[in-house]
Amino acid sequence: MKEMKESEWKEGADKLKYDGHHLNKILDIQTKAFRHDESAPPDVHVFAKKSVTDSKKLNLTCLATGFYPKDMEIKLRKFTTSLPEHLLRSSGVRPNDDGTYQLRKSVEIQEEEAADYDCYVNHSSINTPVIKQWDGKCSDCQSRLIVGVMCFLLVMLVGVIFFFLKKKGIIGKRDNHHPNVIFSNGRESTCLSNWSSTENVNVNINLTGS
Template sequence: MKSVKNPSKLNLSCLATGFYPKDVKMSLRKFNTEIPDHLITSSAVRPNDDGTYQLRKSVEISGDDPADYDCYVSHSSLTEPVMKKWEDPGGVNVTPNMTFVWSIGLVFLVLLLFLVVCVLKKKGTICE
């Protein structure tokens, strides 16, 4: 899941890589129904350096769409198709500004850890 230029939209992508032979079926689905091809962006099947192949498909959706989306991949090397459901990370609605919020939180956490280490070092509880 990735933010796009429009803050109210999300880009959902599915990547299958390392498969051989080249023939693969990949579908992006909403409520288990295939999303029409005209709404999908596809890289087409491309070769990897090791002789295997990869395919990426993406769809842009509304950021507040509560629908169940999944990626469905079928290939001759699989005993059964793989279906990966997109989920709200952490049960929170991710918006483009969430990356900024998480970055600030991480900086705050690092500063707090630095402060704790400095205080413990000053009290002599950390080996010098």
């Protein structure tokens, strides 16, 4: 048997690795194509987050994902009445990595508003529409409140430290190492020298001669 050289062995291993990677890609494509022959029902989520444009409002979102084919109907409803489409923001139907699709629609609502909102989803893969009720919770409101409290406490701490240092005279102390000299307009001139913060030296200079 002919002994295989190291270079030949490496070349054969690289080829097998490439062929394996190529085969996995083909299998992935075939799996997606097989799934496309079937319908997939949507997974529906309803959630709210703080609005980025108005602190008194929430951004209520309905998300449907994992469905196939791509035709999908989503409605955001208030007291079972559909909100006008011109008030909604839509992401448009987008593909997922597994060959299915997703779609989300959002609307801004008042944070303190006492109203029942739900998400109405209809798709060819389901016999009856999916109605997902919003639980009235805000997913990121609590975290923003915590951040606000921490910022307030930090400001208070800085203020207390500044007050303490100022009271001890560590900050805000005037630098009096250089003398201040003032000459009067009369014949007699006065030189006022502040050599330190605790003592003043007055020097009278008589310009009248003898």
